[in-house]
Amino acid sequence: MASNLVQITRRGFGETMRKDGWWWQSLAVFLGFSAFIxxxxxxxxxxxxxTFGPYLSPMYSPLIWEAAGQPLSTHSWLGAWPSWMxxxxxxxxxxxxxxxxxxxxxxxxxxxRGAYYKAFWADPPACAVGEPRHEYRGEKKFPLILQNIHRYxxxxxxxxxxxxxxxxxxATQFKDGFGIGVGTIVLTINVILLGSYTFGCHSLRHxxxxxxxxxxxxxxxxxxxxxxxxxxxxxxxxxxMSLFWVGFSDFYVRMCSMGIFTDYRIF
Amino acid sequence: MVDYRTEVSEGMVVLDAxxxxxxxxxxxxxxxxxxxxxxxxxxSAEINGKPKLMCMTRLDTIDVTKPVTIEPMxxxxxxxxxxxxxxxxxxxxxxxxxxxxRPPDAADGTWRMQQSDIxxxxxxxxxxxxxxxxxxxxxxxxxxxxxxxxxxxxLVYSAALEMHPLDTEDRVDELKDEFGIGYCNITKCCTKVxxxxxxxxxxxxxxxxxxxxxxxxxxxxxxxxxxxxx
Numbered sequence: 001m002a003s004n005l006v007q008i009t010r011r012g013f014g015e016t017m018r019k020d021g022w023w024w025q026s027l028a029v030f031l032g033f034s035a036f037i038x039x040x041x042x043x044x045x046x047x048x049x050x051t052f053g054p055y056l057s058p059m060y061s062p063l064i065w066e067a068a069g070q071p072l073s074t075h076s077w078l079g080a081w082p083s084w085m086x087x088x089x090x091x092x093x094x095x096x097x098x099x100x101x102x103x104x105x106x107x108x109x110x111x112x113r114g115a116y117y118k119a120f121w122a123d124p125p126a127c128a129v130g131e132p133r134h135e136y137r138g139e140k141k142f143p144l145i146l147q148n149i150h151r152y153x154x155x156x157x158x159x160x161x162x163x164x165x166x167x168x169x170x171a172t173q174f175k176d177g178f179g180i181g182v183g184t185i186v187l188t189i190n191v192i193l194l195g196s197y198t199f200g201c202h203s204l205r206h207x208x209x210x211x212x213x214x215x216x217x218x219x220x221x222x223x224x225x226x227x228x229x230x231x232x233x234x235x236x237x238x239x240x241m242s243l244f245w246v247g248f249s250d251f252y253v254r255m256c257s258m259g260i261f262t263d264y265r266i267f
Numbered sequence: 268m269v270d271y272r273t274e275v276s277e278g279m280v281v282l283d284a285x286x287x288x289x290x291x292x293x294x295x296x297x298x299x300x301x302x303x304x305x306x307x308x309x310x311s312a313e314i315n316g317k318p319k320l321m322c323m324t325r326l327d328t329i330d331v332t333k334p335v336t337i338e339p340m341x342x343x344x345x346x347x348x349x350x351x352x353x354x355x356x357x358x359x360x361x362x363x364x365x366x367x368x369r370p371p372d373a374a375d376g377t378w379r380m381q382q383s384d385i386x387x388x389x390x391x392x393x394x395x396x397x398x399x400x401x402x403x404x405x406x407x408x409x410x411x412x413x414x415x416x417x418x419x420x421x422l423v424y425s426a427a428l429e430m431h432p433l434d435t436e437d438r439v440d441e442l443k444d445e446f447g448i449g450y451c452n453i454t455k456c457c458t459k460v461x462x463x464x465x466x467x468x469x470x471x472x473x474x475x476x477x478x479x480x481x482x483x484x485x486x487x488x489x490x491x492x493x494x495x496x497x
Contacts, residue, residue, distance in 0.1 A: 140449030
């Protein structure tokens with residue numbers, strides 16, 4: 001191995017010869033993720049205004065139990081909030097019982113990893129820009145070695161897509177029968193975008209066929225691999241669109257429930 | 268850093284400007300180049316801080332009203348002016364297990380494989396070994412992990428071998444331990460600078476990381492494999 005590697009000079013934090021606006025992309029990612037984290041945390045703590053008629057906010061779906069003090073809706077799987085649930089200094093809502101799954105899926109997602117390592121940890125701040133730390137463990141050691149759990153979050157995320165698809169269908173069942181409101185479209189777009197993001201996952205691409213060197217004799221796996229690969233090419237786009245739309249879907253249901261928005265029926 | 272002035276004319280690339288400077292004012296200015304067509308991978312440098320091929324960077328894409336900086340690749344030890352010592356890369360390549368095909372399919376010593384199976388690794392064979400991906404990789408550039416990490420170029424090379432339909436060699440354990448694939452934190456800088464537009468991260472590194480997960484971090488997969496063997 002070359003012994004003259006000591007001659008490589010490291011640059012200081014933010015030091016670069018780049019003359020373009022290298023910082024804007026990391027800043028945009030930082031602001032985008034921060035905005036979503038702040039909003040979703042706030043929405044999760046509310047424990048109210050997460051349903052409106054046949055609509056259920058995706059941040060509360062699946063609704064295992066109705067939130068404490070909320071009237072029983074048709075969306076709840078197991079009925080009212082159980083009395084045996086411990087009282088903690090911070091209120092627990094139904095959202096906290098389920099948000100770990102999509103949160104974990106996104107946190108360990110290959111696209112998001114690269115994006116937040118740059119935006120939140122400056123590792124690196126941008127390509128060919130100096131870093132703040134000389135110590136580096138990458139994903140080779142604890143704690144980031146745990147990112148390898150991604151495929152297990154994928155399995156749960158796929159189940160969530162089924163549940164959200166059911167929610168979108170249920171959003172057509174109004175008190176007076178079948179109908180389509182703006183909320184139905186919002187929730188349908190939500191599951192389409194989330195599905196496009198989830199089914200374009202790098203781990204899924206590997207599991208359906210990427211792990212095989214010969215796919216020509218496995219037509220089903222080859223077809224699936226081609227299909228996932230097509231979605232995978234736009235994984236970043238769907239990651240952002242679905243993130244925004246989940247937040248917007250919750251916001252829409254919340255605003256309707258609070259009486260601020262009127263949910264127009266298309267038919 | 269040394270300042271040079273030269274006249275820019277229509278259609279010039281950065282390498283033309285360097286050659287013009289050599290002719291006009293600095294005959295000893297060291298610069299490595301060969302084909303001038305973006306295929307030999309010799310003239311890699313950092314132009315205004317971005318790793319690029321000098322022969323493929325047109326000056327009309329750069330603001331020449333301000334000084335243009337040209338530096339050697341920073342992930343390797345400097346030799347002189349625009350030349351760095353890239354010999355470390357050749358040493359790394361020698362450490363990767365060579366292609367080991369299965370026994371021939373036909374009596375004449377030839378093999379049969381489907382085009383669709385080889386299409387996937389064909390992309391990796393476009394690599395011109397310019398080492399721009401190695402240069403921009405922060406694991407090498409900023410953390411100098413040359414002893415523990417082989418870099419994007421050789422992860423692509425490993426992927427080309429590992430995913431080849433005829434290859435029977437297993438490189439997964441080396442990728443995890445000796446070649447440090449876990450150091451890659453998927454910033455995709457290597458993909459962004461590749462002059463051959465190889466989708467390094469998505470098509471080579473992440474699939475290899477997933478193969479490492481199969482072998483070392485997925486208990487369910489191990490269990491399935493155990494039952495299949497029985």
